[in-house]
Amino acid sequence: MAKVVVVGAGFAGHYASLVLADALLGKGNHELTVISRVPKFTYIPSLVWVGVGRMKAEETQFELKPVYDKLGAKFVHGVAKEVHPDDQYVVVELPNGSTQQVNYDYLLIATGPYLNFEATPGLGPDEGYTQSICTPPHATKAAAAYLELVSRMEKGDKVKIVVGTGHGTATCQGAAFEYISNLHNDLVDRGLRDRAELLWLSNEPNLGDFGIDGLEFRYKNQIFTASEVVEFLFEKYGIKWQVESHVKQVDENRIYTININGEENEIEYDFAMLIPQFKAQPIKWFDKEGNDITEKMTNPAGFVKVDAVYGKPYDELDGPDWPRTYQNPIYKNIFAAGIAFAPPGPLSRPRQAPDGTPIAPAPPRTGYTSELSGRAAALNIVDMVEGREPSHSASMAETPGLCVASLKNDLLTGGAVTIAIYPVARNRAVYGEYGRDLDNCLAEIGLAGAWFKWMLHHAFLYKLQAKPGWKLIP
Amino acid sequence: MADKREIMEKMWRYRTNIPVQAVRFIVLALKFAKLIKKSSH
Numbered sequence: 254m255a256k257v258v259v260v261g262a263g264f265a266g267h268y269a270s271l272v273l274a275d276a277l278l279g280k281g282n283h284e285l286t287v288i289s290r291v292p293k294f295t296y297i298p299s300l301v302w303v304g305v306g307r308m309k310a311e312e313t314q315f316e317l318k319p320v321y322d323k324l325g326a327k328f329v330h331g332v333a334k335e336v337h338p339d340d341q342y343v344v345v346e347l348p349n350g351s352t353q354q355v356n357y358d359y360l361l362i363a364t365g366p367y368l369n370f371e372a373t374p375g376l377g378p379d380e381g382y383t384q385s386i387c388t389p390p391h392a393t394k395a396a397a398a399y400l401e402l403v404s405r406m407e408k409g410d411k412v413k414i415v416v417g418t419g420h421g422t423a424t425c426q427g428a429a430f431e432y433i434s435n436l437h438n439d440l441v442d443r444g445l446r447d448r449a450e451l452l453w454l455s456n457e458p459n460l461g462d463f464g465i466d467g468l469e470f471r472y473k474n475q476i477f478t479a480s481e482v483v484e485f486l487f488e489k490y491g492i493k494w495q496v497e498s499h500v501k502q503v504d505e506n507r508i509y510t511i512n513i514n515g516e517e518n519e520i521e522y523d524f525a526m527l528i529p530q531f532k533a534q535p536i537k538w539f540d541k542e543g544n545d546i547t548e549k550m551t552n553p554a555g556f557v558k559v560d561a562v563y564g565k566p567y568d569e570l571d572g573p574d575w576p577r578t579y580q581n582p583i584y585k586n587i588f589a590a591g592i593a594f595a596p597p598g599p600l601s602r603p604r605q606a607p608d609g610t611p612i613a614p615a616p617p618r619t620g621y622t623s624e625l626s627g628r629a630a631a632l633n634i635v636d637m638v639e640g641r642e643p644s645h646s647a648s649m650a651e652t653p654g655l656c657v658a659s660l661k662n663d664l665l666t667g668g669a670v671t672i673a674i675y676p677v678a679r680n681r682a683v684y685g686e687y688g689r690d691l692d693n694c695l696a697e698i699g700l701a702g703a704w705f706k707w708m709l710h711h712a713f714l715y716k717l718q719a720k721p722g723w724k725l726i727p
Numbered sequence: 728m729a730d731k732r733e734i735m736e737k738m739w740r741y742r743t744n745i746p747v748q749a750v751r752f753i754v755l756a757l758k759f760a761k762l763i764k765k766s767s768h
C-alpha cells in the first residue's frame with residue numbers, strides 16, 4: 254500500500270491527481286491525498302475574460318472536494334508550510350489556524366507561483382495601485398476598476414491604459430497580451446476606443462518574445478516571427494509599446510520604468526494591469542535533524558529542483574538539460590511539476606540595464622506544459638509504486654507549446670492568435686539552427702482561434718471534473 | 728518583407744470570414760492533434 258500526496262490543485266496538481274486516482278485507487282489499498290490552499294479549481298486562462306467584465310469568476314471554477322470524493326481520493330483544504338523529506342510528511346496549516354501532519358510515501362509538489370507584488374513598490378491590487386488578472390478575486394477587481402473607467406470615458410474623459418509586466422523578470426506575457434487585446438476590442442464594441450490610449454509595457458527584448466525567446470515559423474517558404482505578427486496586430490489595434498523595461502515603482506498616477514539602456518521614464522496612467530514577478534510558494538524543507546534544507550532542495554526563487562542540468566550559462570543550455578521525469582535528485586520519492594519545478598535556466602536571453610537591473614522574462618510554464626509535467630510526474634510515481642524506474646518523460650525540449658491567445662471572446666466576431674511551438678525550449682541538439690521544428694510552429698490570427706478558446710474552456714472544465722469520458726479529452 | 732506583409736494582410740482580411748475560418752479550424756485542429764500525439768511519452 255502506497256500513500257501518495259499531491260500539494261496544489263491547479264493545472265499540474267489537479268490533472269496529476271486525476272491520473273494518479275485512475276491508475277492507483279481501487280488497486281492495492283493505495284491512498285491519494287490532495288492538499289490545496291483553495292477549495293476550488295480555477296480555469297485560469299478564462300480570467301482574461303473575467304478581467305474585462307465579460308464573464309463571472311464562478312464560470313471558471315468548480316469545487317474540488319466532490320471530484321475527489323467521486324474518485325476515492327482524500328482532500329485537505331489547507332496550506333502546505335513545511336516538508337520533512339526524511340520523515341516523509343508535510344505540515345499543513347488548516348483554515349482554522351491549526352496544523353495537520355500528512356504522511357506520504359510519494360510526494361508531488363505542484364503549488365504554482367507566488368505572485369510577488371512586493372518586488373515592485375506600488376504594484377498590485379491589494380497593497381498597490383495596479384490591477385492583476387492572475388486570481389479570480391484579482392480579475393473580478395480588475396473588471397470593476399475597468400468598468401468604472403468605462404463610465405468615466407462615457408462621460409467624455411480621455412484615458413491612458415497600460416498593460417504588461419510589472420517587473421524586469423516577470424513572466425506570463427501571454428496573459429497580459431490577451432488582456433490588452435480584449436480591452437481594445439471591448440472598447441471598440443462600446444464605441445469608446447478613440448478615448449483611450451493603450452500602451453503595452455513589457456520586459457521582453459522585443460514584441461512577441463513571450464518569455465519563450467520568441468517564435469519563428471515557416472509559411473509559404475518564408476520564415477515569419479511572432480514579433481512580426483504581434484507588431485502587425487498592435488499596428489492594426491493602434492496599441493503603442495515600450496519593451497525592454499523594468500518597472501521600478503508605481504504610484505497613484507505614474508509608473509516609473511528603467512530600460513535596458515538605463516533610460517528612465519515616467520508613464521502617467523488611469524488604469525494599469527501589470528503581471529508581477531513570480532516566485533515559488535514559501536514552503537520550507539527540513540531534514541531529520543530539523544535543519545532547514547530549503548536551499549538544497551530549491552533554486553534561489555524557491556522552485557523545487559528536479560532532474561534538470563542546473564548551473565549552465567545561457568549559451569551552453571540546450572534541450573537535453575531540461576527535465577524529463579520531474580524527479581528530485583536527492584529524494585527520489587519527491588517530484589515537482591507545473592510552475593513549481595525549477596527550470597535549468599531562462600528561455601529568453603538574460604540581459605540587464607547598465608546599473609545591473611535584470612530585464613529579461615523568466616521562462617513561462619503554460620497550462621499545457623504544466624499538465625504534461627503533472628502527468629509525467631504522476632505516471633512516474635505509479636511506476637515507482639509498482640516497482641519500476643520512472644519511465645515517463647515530458648521535457649519542454651521535446652514537447653509542444655499549444656496556446657490560443659484570445660483577442661475577443663465572441664463566436665461570430667471574436668478572434669484569437671493560435672500558437673503552436675515545437676518544442677517549447679529550443680533544442681539545438683536535435684533541431685539545429687533554430688532549435689525548433691519550424692514546420693510544426695505557427696501563429697495565426699482568426700476567428701477559428703476564438704472557437705478553439707471557447708471549446709478549450711468547456712472541454713477543460715468538463716475533463717477536470719472527471720465527468721464521463723474525461724480520459725478521452727487530451 | 729513586402730511579401731510577408733501581404734500574407735499577413737490577407738490573414739487579417741479573412742480573420743472573421745466564416746467559411747475560411749471553418750477550414751482553418753480543421754487545419755489547425757489536425758496540426759494540434761499531430762503535436763499532442765508527439766507529447767504522449
Ligand SMILES: Cc1cc2nc3c(=O)[nH]c(=O)nc-3n(C[C@H](O)[C@H](O)[C@H](O)COP(=O)(O)OP(=O)(O)OC[C@H]3O[C@@H](n4cnc5c(N)ncnc54)[C@H](O)[C@@H]3O)c2cc1C
Binds near residue numbers: 387618620623655657
Ligand atoms: C490570466 C492568465 C491567463 C493564462 N492563460 C493561459 C493560456 O491561455 N494558456 C496556457 O497554457 N496557460 C495560460 N496561463 C498560464 C497557466 O495558468 C499556468 O501555466 C498554470 O496555471 C500553471 O499551473 P500550475 O498547476 O503549475 O499552477 P496553478 O495553476 O497556479 O496551481 C497551483 C495551485 O496550488 C495551490 N497552492 C499554492 N501554494 C500552496 C500550498 N502551500 N499548499 C497547498 N496548495 C497550494 C494554489 O492555490 C493553486 O490552486 C495563464 C495564466 C494567467 C495568470
